[in-house]
Amino acid sequence: MSNPAIILHSPQLGENIGAAARVMRNFGLTDLRLVTPRDGWPNPAADTMSAGAFEAGVTVQVFENLPDALEGIMWLAAATARLRGIEKRVGDAADAADAAFERLGAGQSAIMFGAEKSGLPNDAVAVSDFLMTYPVDPDFKSLNLAQAVCVFCAEWGKRREDADRVISQDKAKLGEPAPRDELYRMFEHFEDELARAGYFFPPEKTPLMKDNLRAALIRADWTRQEVQTFRGAIKALALGRGKARVDRDD
Template identity: 85%
Template sequence: MADHRSPAIILHSPQLGENIGAAARVMRNFGLTDLRLIAPRDGWPNPAAETMSAGAFGAGVTVSVYETLPEALEGITWLAAATARLRGMEKRVGDARDAAETAHARLRAGKSAIMFGAEKSGLPNDAVALSDFLMTYPVDPDFKSLNLAQAVCVFCSEWGRIALGPRGDDEAVKAGLGALAPRDELYRMFEHFEEELERAGYFFPPEKTALMKDNLRAALIRADWTQQEVQTFRGAIKALALGRGKARVIRED
């Protein structure tokens, strides 16, 4: 039976039901059961997905559907983004084996997820910015045409090699650290931080706001935040905001 903490597979804006079903099929082959869909183009449930799944949905693969990325990241403490382009962000980068090994080493730390983009457009930059790790495959540069379900298969096979084959003891969480913060809590912290930066006039010029937010999130995400650290940082943001308000009152007087 698959470990309930094994990685979730997130499909961001998938287009074809066939790819969803094929992804579910290969997931179940390698012991993965948590499939999360963000805004599937053709809705859910999808008969084409059922046909391609070869019974995977009845064999344990569960499907959760979300409208937005933050909702889909509930409970996630480590996120890898599958991308062919490194996007100019300072991120840890590796292949499917690296991603699988990291996710497996973090089993005791919480739940990981591997995120894949839409068939035509891949992942949007704001989704990549929220990831801890960029997973890229060493494909032939002259032919990079990898189907979505095939991309999922590459990772799942590496996960199965580690999780279902002979293995040693899991690596523990870093000694002394508390529970890692789920990604949805981090997202709310980012929004809180960015709201105060907006009020302070930090995002200038306006046309660079999205890029500046992506860069801030990419930098902050590398810190491996615990839940306590998130609470502390949000308290600090609130204190700074209150302090700025007091300073404004003093100047007005």
């Protein structure tokens, strides 16, 4: 069983990191990944709030960017209160826990939370498979980062008693899922060729166009073989375009 990782994107307070680690360990989660924590790492304030969670098995990895933090991740949920105008599957913490649990044995999942003040950036939301929202009172939406982590972890804890549940035969027949770092390389390969073809216009809309392309592609639940096939198709199209230019020059 490969439990989900918890990713904190640009967390600000060490206390929140420590409290998040504490609730993770309460419910059997141990893989904590930090993307550019504001106050660096290690952080004494986190130790104080962790209640010994780090000594009890919670491991911390620190990354300079999100793609590196997503290495080996096959399915990603993003915690956000805003839907951002990007088409995604949406649900609550129970739905996210169900989806992650269904993928046990098919590679690791991750649940990603944003910074205390600003939440997740759009480019992080774009590469997620699922948007996780909480039914908070619209008149008081403020939720502490560690509390937000706790809501998901508690839902995951409910499913630990069902750890003997197996992946359905249909999913077992699929090829090996593509890890997130391979998907990033595929995205970049595709976008590079689109840029050479003049697709991204006007320039100021390029980031949004890339986000929407990635959001559409990510829904396919790619296998490694599918990624290789798609990259081969991109290469063939690029070579064909180059040959056409040579023919016209002749």
